[in-house]
Amino acid sequence: MEFLILGATETIPSAIGSSLVQLVTFLVLLGALSYFVWKPLKKVMDEREQLIHSEIDEAEQRRMDAVKLKEENEAVLRETQTEISAMMDNAKNQAKKEQEAIIHDANTRANQMMETAKADIEREKEKAIRDINDQVGEISVLIAEKMIAKEINQDDQKDLVERYLQEAGGK
16 A cells, blocks of 8 residues: 655655654754754743833832822922911911001000190190180289279270270280
8 A cells, every 4th residue: 555645656664764754853853943942032032021021010110109209299289288378377367466566556656645635735725724814814903003093984994994805815
């Protein structure tokens, strides 16, 4: 029984032998390729896979760090805004207290000035009353002197009093 193998004119035992040689050659070639090519290629591929995994892990870590940093920045921003708000409230309260103190001082000074002015007015009023009383006394003395010096009738006396009052008003 003979098998026809394309282009082969050999018999079955020689075909089997030839096939075995080809199989052994293939296995040796496969072993050599595995040892010299596949292992270094696998090593390079494994290193590349490790590099990719480490870069992915590093990128994930950086992303997590960025998220953490963002949260910290937001917390600092909120804290700063709270501090600024507190400072503004404190400044407003301080300004209000200063305003009230200034108004109180101004009112106190105004009241003191009014009291001083009232006291001055009262002294001037008393002085004016004393001056008027002194003038009335002088006029009375003058009228009495004139009446003693000259006896006058009722109309003359009225004219005389009015004239002396006008003279005294001119003083």
